[in-house]
Structure formats: structure tokens, C-alpha cells
Amino acid sequence: MRKLIALIIVGMAFNFGATAQDFAKYDKVIKVKTSAVCKMCKERIERDLSLTKGVEKAILNLDDKVVTVAYNEKKTSPEKLKEAISKIGYDADEVIADQKAHDRLPDCCQKDVKPH
Template sequence: MKNSILKSIVLVVSLFFFSNFVSAQKTTQKAVIKTFLHCDHCKECETCGQKFKTEMLKIKGVKMYELDDKAMTFTIYYNSKKTNLQTIKEAISKMGYDADEVKADPEAYESLDGCCKA
């Protein structure tokens, strides 16, 4: 009797943790956003590189990002319950960079270092 109750409790607890794990997986989305970088050192640039490190993670819901300066893409991992792809693209635009079809904010673009502009 005790053994079957213990098994039932273990089963319920296991199902609870598994369902939470599965639901957490569904909320994390991955998106690849095309941008245009005018220099070959944006990740290391004192201005731009620092801006990426601080501003990208300030976007609500963004968990992690990767900048591929060769492919000119951002790979963004984000919580779809806290943000959406359009909001992320607009935030990148406000940093002065294109984000797919969303063009860089002109004022933000002008604030970039000279090497980062065309």
C-alpha cells in the first residue's frame, strides 16, 4: 500500500516537472535577423560592441543573442510570452542597425561611429 502511494506521488511530481519543462521549451523562440554591418569589427568596436552587449539584453524577453558579423545576422533567443519578433527588430533599429525589413532609425544610425556607417 505504502509502495503504491509512494509510486503515485513520484509519478505526479515527475509529470509536474516534465510539463513545466515542456512549457518552458515552447516559450523560448529562436530567430535569425538579417542586418547590415559596414565594418568588419563591430563585435569588438568600443562603441558598437559595447552597445550590443548592453542594449540587446535590455530588450524585455531576450535571453541570449549571437552576432555573426560575417553573415551579418543576429540570432536571438527570446521568451515569446514576454516579447515578439517585431519588438526585437524595432529595438535593433533604435540601436542604428537594420533588422530584416525594419530599417535603422536615422537618428540612431547617425550616432554610430564613422567606421560603422557606409
């Protein structure tokens, strides 16, 4: 039983460390503070950003609401990425969420709702 618990803990630690290492292979990486609230927000932001021109990888950490994005600088820029997040309906650093996109989000994903 102790071996199983130890293996689970090591596996979890290895999994969390893999995220940071995954981004090490990319030349351009940006971290953007968002107004995401829940797992649905995480799925929506990661999915929509992955479909954005120039985005190679996007992962949102719900604990600190920061999305880490690896991108091709020949195809996009940090400003365009923040604008893309805004058009999804979320704040992106100093860029306020597009109001129409924000209003289309489910009630649980609205930025004035308490985290759940």
C-alpha cells in the first residue's frame, strides 16, 4: 500500500513538472493573467487559443488564472494573443474582455461569479 501511495505521489509530481518542461522547447512563450473561473473556462480558453493562428500550445492554470502560451512570432504577437483571449470573453492582462463575448459565456464563467 505504501508503495502504491509513493508511486502516485511521484507520478503526480512528475506530471506537474512536465508542464513547465513542455514549454522549455519553445522559443516564444507568454504568460497572461485571465479572468477564468472554472474548468469550463479552462477548456474553452485552451481549445480556442489552440485554433488561433500561430499558437503552438496553451495551458491555463486555474490556481493563478494564468494562461501560458507558446507561439510562433512570425504568425502572431503577444498583443494579438491577448486580443484573442478578449474575444473569447475573458480579460487578458490589461485587455478587458469583449463585452458581447463575455455575455455569451455560461453564467458560471462570468467574471463576477465566485470561483467554484
